[in-house]
Amino acid sequence: MKSLLFLPIYYSLATIILPFITTLFLPNDTPSSPPPVVNSAEISVFNHETQNVTTMTMEDYLTGVVAAEMPAAFETEALKAQAVAARTYTMYKKGSNDHDADVCTDHSHCQAYLSEEKMRTNWGEAYDFYLSKVKACVLETRGEILTYNDEPILAVFHSMGGGQTVNSGDVWGSQLPYLVSVPSPGEEVGTNYYSTHSLPFEEFAKTIKTAYPEAEINSFLDVSVPTLSESGHVKSVLIGKVSVPGTEIRKLFNLRSTKFTLTFSEGNVTFNVTGYGHGVGMSQYGANAMAKEGKTYKEILSHYYQGATLTE
Ligand SMILES: [Zn+2]
Incomplete structure (x- = not known):
């Protein structure tokens, strides 16, 4: 605590003395020193x-x-x-x-x-x-x-963005002006550009209920059609009256991206996923x-x- 009290003194000494010391080593004819070079650091x-x-x-x-x-x-x-x-x-x-x-x-x-x-x-x-x-x-x-x-x-x-990149606001909540959705063609050559993930419906429901206990999920009828963002990625899915963000679904089911569709057949849930990454x-x-x-x-x-x- 005591040493903290001296911090302002050190800082003020440093701000007075350091520039003074620095100028001692500078030749007099250097009005503008070159800007710090980022790369050599x-x-x-x-x-x-x-x-x-x-x-x-x-x-x-x-x-x-x-x-x-x-x-x-x-x-x-x-x-x-x-x-x-x-x-x-x-x-x-x-x-x-x-x-x-x-x-x-x-x-x-x-x-x-x-x-x-x-x-x-x-x-x-x-x-x-x-x-x-x-x-x-x-x-x-x-x-x-x-x-x-x-x-x-x-x-x-x-x-791979799945043909279109995503607005930062759709993934992290804060929209940055330079992180906007743009077309991203030609990615299909990447390995597993399209991927599939299937699991029994009970397992799907259990995973959702563990993360969202308030979700009332008894059958696939409790899972609504996903809401998509401008880029076609899943923004959210209404599951048992609970809106589950696409990013959460991606995490819960280890999907390669949030660009997915959900289909139900013979007691299974299938995610068809496009692209890889956020x-x-x-x-x-x-x-x-x-x-x-x-x-x-x-x-x-x-x-x-x-x-x-x-x-x-
Ligand atoms: Zn780090």
């Missing part, structure tokens, strides 16, 4: 598997992120778009004070990251080829991030399809993050 990374914090350059970190988040066999322009999205997301997270380190390697919290060892295992004989390919995409976009109102954007991405922001398979058509990473980014500015 080192960042601290909390490895959620080993529980260790490692410091590395932004480029080395981003190489591991792009390698983990997007297949290295994808088109170069798609990988470059991924590198910019990952750098932007890193800058966004870095300023959020979510953990002691700048970022972590947990994909559900920050972004997935592959160590050199894991890249070697994943890529085998293609290691040298893929590493230099991914590294080049990170370096060729060095320092570039996406901004909105001069702030790094929440550059989220997903595997569907917000850049679709990776959509980005690859755009790159195959000759679009640049800048065009890919401005399509999936509408109104955001690419800033160097």
Whole structure:
């Protein structure tokens, strides 16, 4: 408690003395020092598997992120778009004070990251080829991030949007101006673009009742037709007079996305699912399809993050 009392004093001393000390080392003829360079900074990374914090350059970190988040066999322009999205997301997270380190390697919290060892295992004989390919995409976009109102954007991405990406407000409740639903063609080539999940009706009802005890569910007649969002993803389903969000249904039944239909036959419930992931922001398979058509990473980014500015 006592030491806390001195904090304001330390801070005020620091604000007075630090600029003074800094000016001592600056030559007199430097009216404008260059702006801080985002890419040359080192960042601290909390490895959620080993529980260790490692410091590395932004480029080395981003190489591991792009390698983990997007297949290295994808088109170069798609990988470059991924590198910019990952750098932007890193800058966004870095300023959020979510953990002691700048970022972590947990994909559900920050972004997935592959160590050199894991890249070697994943890529085998293609290691040298893929590493230099991914590294080049990170370096060729060095320092570039996406901004909105001069702030790094929440550059989220997903595997396949199911033909159309989702408004952020439909998934997380808050609508960001640059995370709006856009068409995302060409994703069908992805593995399991269409997937099916079937289970007995009793099991379906039990799962719903465990999560929503107030739901009165006796037969499939208690399950109404899903309400869809603009992108065709399920916003909610009225089940036994309870409105269950599509995102909750996805979680409860481990569905690949919220773009699904529900059918009932012979005592079973079947989900027919399209796409993979939350569907917000850049679709990776959509980005690859755009790159195959000759679009640049800048065009890919401005399509999936509408109104955001690419800033160097
Ligand atoms: Zn994190």
